[in-house]
Amino acid sequence: SQTIHQWPATLVQPVGSPLSLECTVEGTSNPNLYWYRQAAGRGLQLLFYSVGIGQISSEVPQNLSASRPQDRQFILSSKKLLLSDSGFYLCAWSRTVSNSPLHFGNGTRLTVT
């Protein structure tokens, strides 16, 4: 069966510090990978998606970036965090066919102070 791992679960970082969140998927090959952000009490905002190694599409311009160095590894980064980067970050995967549901990781709750 497929599993998705995301870490850390919680993170408190000062403004201006760097960020690296990691996500790995097991049990499937060549998945679509996604990073979403959820502000408190709000919906899900798609940040990045990837259909393959080194292929990253950005949905929202911001000071965040994503990379996919391996088939089942997806990394969300920032060089300098802003207060507005606080939120709940969710990694997800899906199969490459359309109509494929998303499977989310447990999420990382980021607080920028």
Place this chain on the structure above:
Amino acid sequence: GQQVMQIPQYQHVQEGEDFTTYCNSSTTLSNIQWYKQRPGGHPVFLIQLVKSGEVKKQKRLTFQFGEAKKNSSLHITATQTTDVGTYFCAGEPSSGSARQLTFGSGTQLTVLP
């Protein structure tokens, strides 16, 4: 771009009462998916509707997809405290793929014992 509106934003019900959340898309969808997010948790896929007018049931949950494939609803009969959480719909446009899934803002359900 595609917009998915979901109402109501919040709903408080007494245990045993019914609950319904509605989802409307600005464009025709190829499918609509429903997710549930427990407090402090991550969204979990519930079901996908693909056919016009489709109705699917999962125990006390009934999901409907409109004839025009632009709206959907989730109805819970006789709510229980385990139903607490936020319910999201997510629509995929007719010509899209999972990376173009657009989430509604969610309906946060509180069930009072």
